Amino acid sequence: MNNKLVQMDLSLSLNKEYESTIELKNDSLLIAEIMVTEGESLVYENVPFTISEVEVLNEYNGEIIEKSIKLLETGGIIDNKQFSINGNPTLNRNDRALVFLQKYEGPIVDNAYVITGDYQGKFLLNSENEVIDFDGSPKNLTDLVDSLGL
Incomplete structure (x- = not known):
């Protein structure tokens, strides 16, 4: 039995293309370091979506009361197909990331957040606590947070 995922890349027109993390910060309600604890695609x-439960490890901008929040992303795994948007897959269980967030308002899920600029406001963290930037180069998380004035 072959359980290999078939990669499906969907093209998505973005409402806004962000040129810097400062622009992302200005359009975000919350900036946080998170870790995905579980997720479900639907x-x-x-259109495929993934609703993830994420643990908020650190808040850098904004304020939330809960330490666990729901995150809605476009894309996900449906019927052994991994749908990604413009080459950017959804977060998986145990992934850590720095995310720029806005409150989600819509019919898919209650009490959730979405990433500002879809995938543009999502920066994966590697095991050395480095942020993988837009251009693929690693940057120290502390340096990036400091550059945002947080």
Whole structure:
């Protein structure tokens, strides 16, 4: 039995293309370091989505009361197909990331957040606590947070 995922890349027109993390910060309600604890993919109006439970490890901007929040991303794994948006897959269990967030308002899930600029406001963290930047180069998390004036 072959359980290999088939990669499916969907093209998505972005409402806004961000040129810097300062722009992302200005459009975000919350900036946080998170870790995905679980996730579930679903299809809504023929579009794949993933709803993840994430643990908030650090808040850098904004304030939330809960230490666990829901995160809604476009894409996910449906029927052995991994749907990614413009080459950017959704976060998986145990992934850590620095995310720029906005409150989600819509029919898919209650009490959730979305990433500002879809994947543009999502920066994976590697095991050395480095942020993988837009251009793929690693940057120290502390340096990036300091550069945002947080």
